[in-house]
Amino acid sequence: MLKTLGHVLRQMGVKQVVEASRAPEALRLIANRSNEIDLVISDLNMPEMDGIQLLRQLGALGLHVGVILISGEDPRLLAAVHTLGRQYQLRILGTLSKPLDRQRLERMLQSYRREGRRAPRGPATMVFTDELQAAIIGRELEVWYQPKIDVASGQLIGVEALARWQHPDKGFIEPNIFVGICEKYGMVEQLTELILSKSLRQVREWQRDGLNLTLAVNFSAKALCRLDLPETLEATVRASGLSPEKIVVEMTESALPKDTSTTLDIMTRLRLKGFGLSIDDFGTGFSTLEQLKLIPFTELKIDRSFVHLAADNKVSQAILESSISLAKKLEIHCVAEGVERQEDWQLVADLGCDSVQGYLMAKPMPTETFSRWAETFAASAKNGRDDA
Ligand SMILES: [Mg+2]
Incomplete structure (x- = not known):
């Protein structure tokens, strides 16, 4: 899934894609390049640190990145995750299910590009x-x-x-x-x-x-x-x-x-x-x-x-x-x-x-x-x- 997604994103014209197979690793990468990362795509169900914990950590870092979640969970659970993400000041763009729906992903990227990066709330x-x-x-x-x-x-x-x-x-x-x-x-x-x-x-x-x-x-x-x-x-x-x-x-x-x-x-x-x-x-x-x-x-x-x-x-x-x-x-x-x-x-x-x-x-x-x-x-x- 990770490889496919990376490939698809590059095909869609995303200039740089950074991959991580585990949430803690992703978090380290993001923290080190906080100014470069616009968008995080993550599974909700992951070992060690699940998607909700990841959102919380991203929120704690004060990163106002866009987020796309991948999950096959029930829509009401996903709605709750969306709300949570917003409370952490993240921009939840939507949810993808497996297998990957390219058009849906494309639409989310477009909406992200249209609205641009949200200005971080600085001092x-x-x-x-x-x-x-x-x-x-x-x-x-x-x-x-x-x-x-x-x-x-x-x-x-x-x-x-x-x-x-x-x-x-x-x-x-x-x-x-x-x-x-x-x-x-x-x-x-x-x-x-x-x-x-x-x-x-x-x-x-x-x-x-x-x-x-x-x-x-x-x-x-x-x-x-x-x-x-x-x-x-x-x-x-x-x-x-x-x-x-x-x-x-x-x-x-x-x-x-x-x-x-x-x-x-x-x-x-x-x-x-x-x-x-x-x-x-x-x-x-x-x-x-x-x-x-x-x-x-x-x-x-x-x-x-x-x-x-x-x-x-x-x-x-x-x-x-x-x-x-x-x-x-x-x-x-x-x-x-x-x-x-x-x-x-x-x-x-x-x-x-x-x-x-x-x-x-x-x-x-x-x-x-x-x-x-x-x-x-x-x-x-x-x-x-x-x-x-
Ligand atoms: Mg009113």
Whole structure:
């Protein structure tokens, strides 16, 4: 298998292939040439050190290499390994079974080449809380917008507002880093307030220009503990000239507070005031169904991990299908996140999902870029209709 794979990879134009017959040997080779290795292909079942141990070690070395696993194991076990790999900051490109499927391997290599090597998270992204605090107070953090597209009409119907931070010296700071710091050090409410006020003003401006969009904003568990949230939010939204019906409050299910009576009180009153309530990253938490039963959600947002590459993954498909059918039975809106390929769009469309977000349509964009994109998108959607 090792020899065949090496041969096939060279045929596919891979410049250098390094082979190792045992995991510890591979690890030594990788550690010694950490800057040269882009991609690791490994069996899952190996003597001495299995594939999962190897992933852990690669993660510990801080190597952000791409990984392809070879295994005949059951798809759910493989899905668990994928998740684990992502937690170790590795880029799991997929799984190959035996005998080797050349086309599948080729596709994985192509996807790796397309997206390029992920920049290692070096010391440059070390951020201090006081810097972040200053950036929030100075309103330096930007809002980027990711379009939400209606599947049936193909029209742009809304945006999700996402926080972005371009540090003057350190460059672009990963959102999960600074949002994490905000959550840890009690700054998340300030962050939400900033994103909300900037995005409300922007969406109102787009509305004046004739672009009517809903605005989704991510709320943290902290914000959802404040009993006066419905009142303050309504006042802020109305002051901006928009109505609560235009706003979707997104909350990650795993972040939902434990104190259910307070949460329920807040959520129900938000709903009463006309806000949309979206359960974000659906499927990743543990108490999803209970939350769905309790809280009057208006939208279910399926996590990208069940959408991305779903057309090739039976487990993702099953979860996707049941999530969409659940949303339909509850008569709430269903959104699929992470649509990056035509096949996956087709799948979620066939399953009856209402709307989608993802790189296939557009990545999150700064204001100006979004405005231009929306114009072009509207024009091409119109041409598409005229052609039809
Ligand atoms: Mg969200």
